[in-house]
Amino acid sequence: MAKRIQFSRHGGPEVLEYLDYQPAEPGPQEVRVRNRAIGLNFIDTYYRSGLYAPPALPSGLGTEGAGEVEAVGSEVTGFAVGDRVAYATGPLGAYSELHVLPASHLVKLPDAIDFEQAAAVMLKGLTVQYLLRQTYEVQPGQTILWHAAAGGVGLLACQWARALGVKLIGTVSSPQKAALAKANGAWATIDYSREDVPARVLELTEGAKCPVVYDSVGKDTWEISLDCVAPRGLLVSFGNASGPVSGVNLAVLAQKGSLYVTRPTLFGYANSQERLQTMADELFGLIAAGKIQVEIGRRYPLADAAKAQEALSSRQTTGSTVLLP
Ligand SMILES: NC(=O)c1ccc[n+]([C@@H]2O[C@H](COP(=O)([O-])OP(=O)(O)OC[C@H]3O[C@@H](n4cnc5c(N)ncnc54)[C@H](OP(=O)(O)O)[C@@H]3O)[C@@H](O)[C@H]2O)c1
Numbered sequence: 001m002a003k004r005i006q007f008s009r010h011g012g013p014e015v016l017e018y019l020d021y022q023p024a025e026p027g028p029q030e031v032r033v034r035n036r037a038i039g040l041n042f043i044d045t046y047y048r049s050g051l052y053a054p055p056a057l058p059s060g061l062g063t064e065g066a067g068e069v070e071a072v073g074s075e076v077t078g079f080a081v082g083d084r085v086a087y088a089t090g091p092l093g094a095y096s097e098l099h100v101l102p103a104s105h106l107v108k109l110p111d112a113i114d115f116e117q118a119a120a121v122m123l124k125g126l127t128v129q130y131l132l133r134q135t136y137e138v139q140p141g142q143t144i145l146w147h148a149a150a151g152g153v154g155l156l157a158c159q160w161a162r163a164l165g166v167k168l169i170g171t172v173s174s175p176q177k178a179a180l181a182k183a184n185g186a187w188a189t190i191d192y193s194r195e196d197v198p199a200r201v202l203e204l205t206e207g208a209k210c211p212v213v214y215d216s217v218g219k220d221t222w223e224i225s226l227d228c229v230a231p232r233g234l235l236v237s238f239g240n241a242s243g244p245v246s247g248v249n250l251a252v253l254a255q256k257g258s259l260y261v262t263r264p265t266l267f268g269y270a271n272s273q274e275r276l277q278t279m280a281d282e283l284f285g286l287i288a289a290g291k292i293q294v295e296i297g298r299r300y301p302l303a304d305a306a307k308a309q310e311a312l313s314s315r316q317t318t319g320s321t322v323l324l325p
Contacts, residue, residue: 003325004096005305008058010050013306013313016061023098028075032100033085037119039064039094040300040308040321041152042216042241047092048309051240060093061305062323066109066118067099076103084109088123089267089276095305097325104273107280113287117294120320123266124153125283125292126276127238128160130269133282135262136212136234140165143205145213145228147221148241149186150177152320155295157214158184163291169204171197171221173315180318184295198227212236219243231257238264295319 004021026032044062046052054061066086069079079085087094090105109118132138144161148154149170161168162185170186172178178189190200201209209230215221216239229235237245253259270276286292297319300308304323311317 002097003302004093004098005061005302006058007048007061010048013048013309015048016306016309018303018305021060021096023096023100026071026073026076026100028073029102029104030073030100031069031076031079031085031103031106032071032098033065033067033087033106034070035065035067035094035097035099035325036115037066038062038096038302038323038325039088039119039123040305040312040323041123042239042312043123044095045309045313046240051244054092060091060096062094062096063090063092064088064119064123065094065099066115066122069106070098072103079103079106079108084111084115086113086115086118086122086280088126089270095302095323097302105276106273107277110284110288113284116296116299116322116324117287119322120152120296121156121283121287121292121294122280124320125156126270126279127153127266128156129279129283130264130266131214131236131238132157132160132164132166134269135236135264138164138166138212141167142212143167143169143187143208143210145169145171145201145210145225146186147171147192147213147215147217147225149181149189150318151216151241152317153216154181155184155319156292158186159292160286161185161187163286169201169210171217177318184293192221192224197221197224201228209233214238217241218245222248226252226256226259229256229259232259233257234260234262236262236264296322298322299324
């Protein structure tokens with residue numbers, strides 16, 4: 001028997017319940033992980049609210065965690081009981097003391113990375129890996145725009161961009177968040193709650209705009225983002241913090257300068273154990289080299305997952321938040 005967070009209907013954080021739960025025995029290619037730390041991610045709020053559909057209700061929640069392998073299925077190779085592991089994808093249910101998932105979603109943790117750091121960085125760090133290194137391969141000296149730069153994904157992006165010699169302009173909603181983004185490597189910040197973002201981007205880039213804009217805010221920033229992309233540049237729309245982008249008129253891409261748009265997900269990039277491991281190796285390498293520091297802004301007991309989600313949705317958090325079972 002274990003404890004987990006579960007929800008039986010969609011709604012606000014109040015639908016999350018902390019309940020007893022009997023995890024299944026691992027199938028032939030599955031493992032059971034005893035979670036030591038669990039990652040809080042904005043995507044968890046989309047499943048809870050119903051913006052994204054879970055396979056069935058009642059459902060567990062969360063896809064990111066770190067801990068020890070406690071049991072392995074008969075066909076699992078490469079992982080053994082006692083291994084220190086982390087994961088960022090796979091079935092919902094990471095908000096739990098025990099999580100059963102396919103071994104193909106696991107990576108082994110280097111000794112230098114503790115469980116809290118791993119839970120804080122796996123999903124968000126792998127996301128930054130694919131966005132900066134695969135969706136668009138940013139080059140030293142380029143100036144890029146990244147929305148919500150003081151958030152979990154955002155602070156990692158600031159540091160990764162600095163490590164690559166890329167000038168990241170980060171949007172934020174307060175002076176405190178601006179200072180944090182700067183301290184983590186943002187080249188410049190814009191307070192999008194009060195400043196004219198396209199005008200500031202024009203100024204900062206001396207009229208050139210950005211070859212790539214990374215937008216996870218969605219509805220509220222879509223139009224702004226389009227105005228910050230250089231001709232034939234790329235708008236990467238990768239989240240819905242303010243609500244989903246809908247009703248896009250393709251002609252706008254022509255009007256704004258023959259732009260490209262993509263709507264990627266981590267699951268579309270880390271879609272094999274080999275790719276996942278390659279991406280994680282790059283992330284862990286930057287952490288080991290001291291180029292990325294994992295900023296854990298808050299820690300909550302697993303039982304308080306609803307409070308943690310409330311804080312995330314109301315823009316009170318900075319950096320990563322972890323839940324502790
Ligand atoms: N597609 C993918 O593969 C992928 C993977 C991971 C994450 N994501 C997306 O990346 C984003 C960041 O995720 P995260 O977990 O690191 O969260 P986060 O950035 O720590 O939190 C979201 C931030 O968005 C900003 N925001 C702007 N408008 C908002 C609104 N109306 N309500 C709430 N927040 C608003 C807030 O920063 P300010 O106060 O500074 O505005 C807030 O702190 C999310 O949109 C998530 O869905 C996508």
